[in-house]
Amino acid sequence: MGLKVFLLAAQLAAATPMGFDDALALAEANESGLPAAVTGQLLKVQGDALKSAMTTCRGTDPDFSTFTVVFELRSDGSVVKSWRQGETPLAQCVHRELEASGLPGEWTEPFYTFIKVSIEEA
Numbered sequence: 001m002g003l004k005v006f007l008l009a010a011q012l013a014a015a016t017p018m019g020f021d022d023a024l025a026l027a028e029a030n031e032s033g034l035p036a037a038v039t040g041q042l043l044k045v046q047g048d049a050l051k052s053a054m055t056t057c058r059g060t061d062p063d064f065s066t067f068t069v070v071f072e073l074r075s076d077g078s079v080v081k082s083w084r085q086g087e088t089p090l091a092q093c094v095h096r097e098l099e100a101s102g103l104p105g106e107w108t109e110p111f112y113t114f115i116k117v118s119i120e121e122a
Contacts, residue, residue, distance in 0.1 A: 018083075020083040020085050023083045023112065023114075024083075024085075024114055026072075027071075027112040027114040030112045031112075031113060042105070045077070045103045045104060045105050046113070046115055049101050049102075049103055049115075050094070050117070052101065053098050054094065057093035060089045060093045063088040063090060064090070064119040065086060066116065067084065067090075067094070067095075068085045068086065068117070069082060069094070069114065071102075071114070071115075072110050073103060073109075073110070073111040073113065074107075075107055075108070075111070076102075077102045077105045077106075079098075079102050082098075082099050
């Protein structure tokens with residue numbers, strides 16, 4: 001984890017409970033400092049998890065509003081904590097599924113990452 005992410009995490013830990021915007025800032029900083037190979041691994045794991053979640057949630061009310069889910073992961077990819085921006089039934093279902101499955105891999109701890117879902121109708 002980069003020094004920038006570590007310092008931000010330390011500042012937030014000393015402050016009030018972390019909200020969505022702070023968690024997203026940590027995830028963006030964390031992801032921007034990853035080596036290319038780790039970024040590739042992360043994108044594959046995220047894609048697989050999102051595909052599975054969307055398959056499970058396909059019968060949900062089809063409100064395709066954009067939503068974002070942020071995760072704090074343990075080193076094995078299990079979820080410590082998560083945040084969501086977007087309250088549609090689809091967003092809630094995908095969040096629940098992603099939180100349950102985690103993002104398997106070998107990550108530094110804590111590892112912050114996010115998935116933003118934007119669906120455009122054809």
